[in-house]
Amino acid sequence: MKYFKNLYEARYILISLTRQDLKNRYRNSVLGVAWNFLSPLGIVVIIGLVYSVVFNTPIKELIPYLFSGLLPWIFFTSSAEGGAISFLSSQGYIKQTQVPIEIFPLRASIVNFVNLLISLGAFFLLYIFIDPGSFGFNMLFIVPALIIWLFFCSAWATISAIVNLYLRDFQPLQSLVIQGFFYLSPIIYKPEMMDSKNFQWIYLLNPFYYFLEIIRGPLLGKEIPNWRTWVICIIITLILIQISIVLINKIGRKITFRL
Template identity: 30%
Template sequence: MLNKILLWKERRYFWELSRKFLKDKYVGSVLGLSWAFITPLLLAGAITLVFTRVAKVSLPHYPLLVLSGILPWMYFSASLSEGAYSILNYSSFLKRFTFSPVIVPLSLSGANFLNLLLSIGVMLPIFILFNKSVLFLLPVLFFFLVLFFFLASGIMLTLAWSNVFLRDIGHLTSVGLLFWFWITPVFYTLSLVPERFLFYLYLNPLTPFMRIFHSILYRGVFPRPFDAYLSFLYTLVFWLIGYISFLKKIPEAKKRI
């Protein structure tokens, strides 16, 4: 029973399919996996350019801040936008293979997660160059990244099944992500935000995570306990909602694909 719920038996499919999706993502392109860090670098460069030259943000090593935020954000954004359509796009998988349907969206998320680990791995020397302490914080970073995976996957699972019933969810997700980007402290710190907005910003489940990633990668310090607790809480809530609702709704959804 526990096996069934926790999908322990199916872990192999998760692993195989994640790798497959990752390969599918870059297959045929010349630069291949390099895109895993070229994209965030370019995006970080653009943001830095805009905010240092145009908006005159004056934080020390600002590009480093942007980079430490943009990497997890890109994972999050890709997971959600791909995941929302996972059941629809990969319906044939659900019809051909007998593994649990939850494997498909999770593997998509997994593929993006591998992508994230890869890009962080490549960028790591830069972070370490600025803060040697990052090296020691790596296990903590990994722990929070995994936690982040569950949060993102939880939200994504909810979107994945609901998009089958209501196709608007998919479109809403792409618009929502645009909006979400700006209200998440990806390229800014909470110190730049007026205090009266802080409460609302913390309603965003990404806020504690971004603060954690900024702490570790940008500042090279241990995350603050408050953010850690909050990230636990958010992950638990969103994962449970996503996972349980997915398992409950997927038999119904299968009939519609």
């Protein structure tokens, strides 16, 4: 397929651009990569202290739950926002070279995926002190979950990049919609809280709920989500991948007229 052929041929350029982005991100920073530990940890501790009182939940239980939901969500939002502007911010490369355009949205998602992996190190360091007994075989399911998330976010970033070429208001609109889904998704609250009030349909109809489930369960070392949850995530991801491939093949080098 043309899409994957172009990615393969431009793989070294993609790797080079990704390294460049990571270096630029931490250049002249005193703490550097450590910010990927400290930033999410600080956010989780602050939110955890507040919501442990609001939800009357032990902070040792709430902080890992928040951490396991916020990290993938930050990865998704960063990939979506970075993807939306990926063509516009790389128009110099696109106009002056024949580099396959497929790599630019993927570049945004891979950079954020690396940051996610670093942040997961902070999660595990914290979690091993809070609940060392939860570490076990179930955590190995984090590998397929991360792969699904990477493909899901990469496809979303590609679609966002193309839509943003035709509708420049799409980026702020997307941010607003994503912010809304943040509160509709069980990230800072547990689904059981909705069940008790017969509002479970709010999260059951929300696709992000299922994506959160496949990564949160393994991270916490708890019960692995059932096969239905995995299938839903895989189907949604495959649909988005197909849409992104069709769109990017359609626009091709005509993208220069939109930049």
